[in-house]
Amino acid sequence: MKQQTRRTPPLYTLWLTCSVCALSLIGAAHAEMKSPYGPDDTLGAINNLSPEKVIQAARLVTEGKTYALGIETGVDTPAYGPRQYQMTIVPLSDGSGTTMGSNQATANDDLMVLWMGIGSQIDGLGHMGVNHVYYNNTHARDFVSTSGLTKFGIHTLPPIVTRGIMLDMTKQLGKDPLPEGTVINRAEIQAAAKAQNLQINKGDVVLLHTGWLNIADSDPDRFMAGEPGLGLDGAQYLASLGVVAVGSDTWALEALPGENPEELFPVHPELLAKNGVYILENMDTRGLAADDVHEFLFVLGQPRFVGAVQAVINPVAIR
Missing domain, CATH: 3.50.30.50 (Putative cyclase)
Structure with missing residues (x-):
């Protein structure tokens, strides 16, 4: 009985070739x-x-x-893209702007949401x-x-x-x-x-x-x-x-x-x-x-x- 030659599917050959090339390129890039x-x-x-x-x-x-x-x-x-800037000013103490201490100190902080x-x-x-x-x-x-x-x-x-x-x-x-x-x-x-x-x-x-x-x-x-x-x-x-x-x-x-x-x-x-x-x-x-x-x-x-x-x-x- 004549032995059949097993043929590699063309798409698989293409995939294998591309994979080897890709690995070579990745290796080169990493180098x-x-x-x-x-x-x-x-x-x-x-x-x-x-x-x-x-x-x-x-x-x-x-x-x-x-x-x-x-x-x-x-x-x-x-x-670029979704990047944005947002600032919120927050009075110190209890957040209502009340004074602090006997000297009635007041202050503000800032809260930022920033890219x-x-x-x-x-x-x-x-x-x-x-x-x-x-x-x-x-x-x-x-x-x-x-x-x-x-x-x-x-x-x-x-x-x-x-x-x-x-x-x-x-x-x-x-x-x-x-x-x-x-x-x-x-x-x-x-x-x-x-x-x-x-x-x-x-x-x-x-x-x-x-x-x-x-x-x-x-x-x-x-x-x-x-x-x-x-x-x-x-x-x-x-x-x-x-x-x-x-x-x-x-x-x-x-x-x-x-x-x-x-x-x-x-x-x-x-x-x-x-x-x-x-x-x-x-x-x-x-x-x-x-x-x-x-x-x-x-x-x-x-x-x-x-x-x-x-x-x-x-x-x-x-x-």
């Missing part, structure tokens, strides 16, 4: 997310800070002028990953809890005090604001840095001025519908230079619509998960641009909310 600072690292590019870097940055202060980089945050602040990703903010390394894997090959199941992150919490970050750089992309590209979807990549970054006589160094914080924040009040719907911003190549370039954080005057840092319509926020995991570079959003760079300030002392002492993914911040630039 990209390994920390160069060791298997226990949870700080990422903050490791590039040093006392020497602080001293060097402090020498940039020659006038003592300060710039608040955080915007005012309130109920009308444009925000941390609203207004000017820092995105921590637990914010975005790839297929549930985050910085340094850390799976979500190993650190994500509804009561707070057990790794990468904002409270674990040291103060970020370093050299800050503002690249004025409106001046470089000749439009203010830059139109939504304008992509800022390596070539644009290098050209702007050269025009402004700047060299981006390891441990720096880089801020991109696009002029987009100017329409947040006048046209909040347009502000949230898209934005100019960083492209994938630009993110990879800045990460390769060893910067600690990248920020801009936009709500998501990266260009929207993006370079690939099938991808959603690709720059976020590129910086956060693959390179440990922090993201600063809604940075108010208007004062720096108006005064033509491109190099300064950057100071951020973020709130230490235990287990927080992100935080509302107000960094300060000092010239």
Whole structure:
């Protein structure tokens, strides 16, 4: 009897091939997310800070002028998705506003229901990953809890005090604001840095001025519908230079619509998960641009909310 040859069903072959490819891609992606600072690292590019870097940055202060980089945050602040801001003022004592003690002291407290990703903010390394894997090959199941992150919490970050750089992309590209979807990549970054006589160094914080924040009040719907911003190549370039954080005057840092319509926020995991570079959003760079300030002392002492993914911040630039 002639032996029959068993044929593998075409769909199964396709499934098996795709599965092997997917596993290979996942393995490659995870390899990209390994920390160069060791298997226990949870700080990422903050490791590039040093006392020497602080001293060097402090020498940039020659006038003592300060710039608040955080915007005012309130109920009308444009925000992504369901994020919102709610404040309730509560009189102390019994809540009725009665006086306390023989000196008739009165006081108020405030109760806030607040999404941390609203207004000017820092995105921590637990914010975005790839297929549930985050910085340094850390799976979500190993650190994500509804009561707070057990790794990468904002409270674990040291103060970020370093050299800050503002690249004025409106001046470089000749439009203010830059139109939504304008992509800022390596070539644009290098050209702007050269025009402004700047060299981006390891441990720096880089801020991109696009002029987009100017329409947040006048046209909040347009502000949230898209934005100019960083492209994938630009993110990879800045990460390769060893910067600690990248920020801009936009709500998501990266260009929207993006370079690939099938991808959603690709720059976020590129910086956060693959390179440990922090993201600063809604940075108010208007004062720096108006005064033509491109190099300064950057100071951020973020709130230490235990287990927080992100935080509302107000960094300060000092010239």
